[in-house]
Amino acid sequence: MEIFQKAKVVRLKSHLEKYLVADNDQEHTRQSRRGGASRNARWHVELVDGNSHVVRLKSCHGRYLTASDAPFLLGMTGHKVLQTAPENMKDLRIEWQPIKDGFQIKLRAYGGTYLRANGGTPPWRNSITHDNPHTASSTHNWILWDVEAVEVPEDEQLSDYLSLVSTFSSLSDELSSLDMGSPVSMRSSFSPRVLKTTPSINLPAMEMFHRAKTVRLRSHHDKYLTAEEDEESVTQDRNGAARSARWTVEFPENTDNVVRLKSCYGKYLTASNQPFLLGMTGRKVLQTLPRRLDSSVEWEPVREGNQVKLRTRYGQFLRANGGLPPWRNSVTHDIPHRTATQEWILWDVHVVDILVQSPLPKAPPPLVIHSDSFASESNSPSTASSKSQSFSGQESGDSLDNVARMVGDGRLIFYRISDDYGELDGVEERCMPFKGNGVGELKKMLEEETGLEGIIVCTRSVLNGKLYPLRLALPPNNADMAVVIVPSSSTVAGDFATAKMPL
The missing domain is CATH 2.80.10.50 (Trefoil (Acidic Fibroblast Growth Factor, subunit A))
Structure with a gap:
């Protein structure tokens, strides 16, 4: 119960590594493996007055997780779990009692049944019911859930609120007609479901493409x-x-x-x-x-x-x-x-590939790579100048952050391919998203990106300008990194092999 008392929004992950998701029909619920990143997997926690042992869970559509009386299949155990908007907030069907079971929790409904994530073949697969599993212990895990607290960004809180009231058409129309400030400040704040006629409402999605030269889908x-x-x-x-x-x-x-x-x-x-x-x-x-x-x-x-x-x-x-x-x-x-x-x-x-534009009349702020091993690299005059040329089209670090948000829990890797002698003059810097901390993993992905084989992934020292091969794991904080790719056929690679350059 402690996590529900502290968290305002949670995600629930089943033993199948799938998330409890509120369908867009605003009625049904289900499990989804990839839906954990969407708002449909977020459940707002409401504490019940006068009862500190139960909670209500509200979907992104403003409806409550409800243990209904409708059977999932006629003649079978298990009843549907739906999203509803009850007229009476004292309806016990929207109240759930969290019960700790090791590091996980069970959510017990008012009748003693439990929220259950079903597996197996359709129609059971990905379905959500409430039941009391009496069968073999193999289904006991189906009622266990991992609870993940979610921090909702401030710019999404107003959007969530507008999404809730959008089900009431009269309020939605009134909100759509209000002047809520400059278009620039409101682009990322309002939900498309409310302001359907606003042409700039989809610009947050355009941020994924604005600085992109090439993408994969x-x-x-x-x-x-x-x-x-x-x-x-x-x-x-x-x-x-x-x-x-x-x-x-x-x-x-x-x-x-x-x-x-x-x-x-x-x-x-x-x-x-x-x-x-x-x-x-x-x-x-x-x-x-x-x-x-x-x-x-x-x-x-x-x-x-x-x-x-x-x-x-x-x-x-x-x-x-x-x-x-x-x-x-x-x-x-x-x-x-x-x-x-x-x-x-x-x-x-x-x-x-990130789109690199021609230099602007006003020089942009310097790019800082937030990593312990690279924090001082941007202070080098040669490095700073090359980075300002490569990123002159980016008006600020915030523009790069917009691209960085696309990698989710990963990081951005900025890479350049050195010439035969390890020089980088005039070499274009490119970028790719990367999830992981292993150097071997990074090397394999860079080989796929560049088409080169047997490369050496290096960093350049700001003290003596020499290249050092990466041997240890990447920093664990998912900070963006800059690396240099040394082809296996280059003179520098031969120097590494004969230990003429530091390893």
């Missing part, structure tokens, strides 16, 4: 959006290191809320009018090079937690399909009507 199925060699088809593939999984970002003139994505073959990601299968919903997404760049090659990013949805001008979304062939690995644009396919339109955005 990873689907709910952990596969990457890939341009096929026929230079026409688009599919999903697990090989994110392939050149065909990289998409160049372009920004159409006279608009600030859409992007174009160009494949490695110089063709645009296009929402075509061709049906994927006759008689079925969903239309083909292709690579095309139209004579006139029209709205079919424009995609509007819409933010959903740490992910994005890519919407066409006609309201469909870029969708990564699953299931059996011919659906498996296909990509279409459609409006998903089933709850089970809602996550198929969510994409992780990985920035491969």
Whole structure:
């Protein structure tokens, strides 16, 4: 009970490593492995007056987690767990008693049943019920939950509030008509669900693309959006290191809320009018090079937690399909009507290359790499000048932070490839997201990014300017880092081998 008394917002993770999620239909609940980053996995904690042993859990839709009386399946044990907005707040069905079980908790409903995360085959898979498991001990873990406290940023608190009142159309209309300050200050504060007609409301999602030159898009199925060699088809593939999984970002003139994505073959990601299968919903997404760049090659990013949805001008979304062939690995644009396919339109955005613009008349603030091993590197005159050239297009460190938020719990790695003698003059600095602390892991990912084999990942000393190979684990605080890649065929690599340079 202690964590619920201290935390205002929590996430609940089941033994299946999936999160308790409130569906967008504002009625059902389920489990989702990748939905933990979205607002749907956040539950606001309310303490019950006069009873310090129970809590209420409110979803992002303003509805309460409820142990309903409706059976999940007729003739079977287990009743549905829903989101409801009860007329009487004294309704015991919305109250849950946390009971500690080791490092986890059980949530007991008013009738002595427990919140249960079901496994197995459909329709049980990913479902949530409340029940008292009397069967074998193998299902005892199904009622155990890990509780994770969530810190909601201040700029999201007002957005959450507006999302709650958006279910009342009269209040929503009034809020939409109010003048709440300058557009610049409110862009990241208001929920798209309330101010649907505000053109700048999707700019937070555009931040993922504004400083990006090249991106990769990873689907709910952990596969990457890939341009096929026929230079026409688009599919999903697990090989994110392939050149065909990289998409160049372009920004159409006279608009600030859409992007174009160009494949490695110089063709645009296009929402075509061709049906994927006759008689079925969903239309083909292709690579095309139209004579006139029209709205079919424009995609509007819409933010959903740490992910994005890519919407066409006609309201469909870029969708990564699953299931059996011919659906498996296909990509279409459609409006998903089933709850089970809602996550198929969510994409992780990985920035491969950062856009470097020409120098501005006013020099930007210096970039500081927040790492113990690199904190002093930016003080070197040569290093500072090279960094100011590489990042002259970034108006401040905050712009880089916007990109850094895309890697979630990871860090940004800034890397340059040295010449044969370890020099970096005129070498372009690039960036990639990285999750992990192992040097071997980092080396493997850099090899995939650069296409080089047998590289040596180094840092440059600010005392004598020499390169030092990385041997230990990376700093554990996920601070951004700058490294130098030394090809195995270079003279510097040979010096390392003969110990002429420090190891």
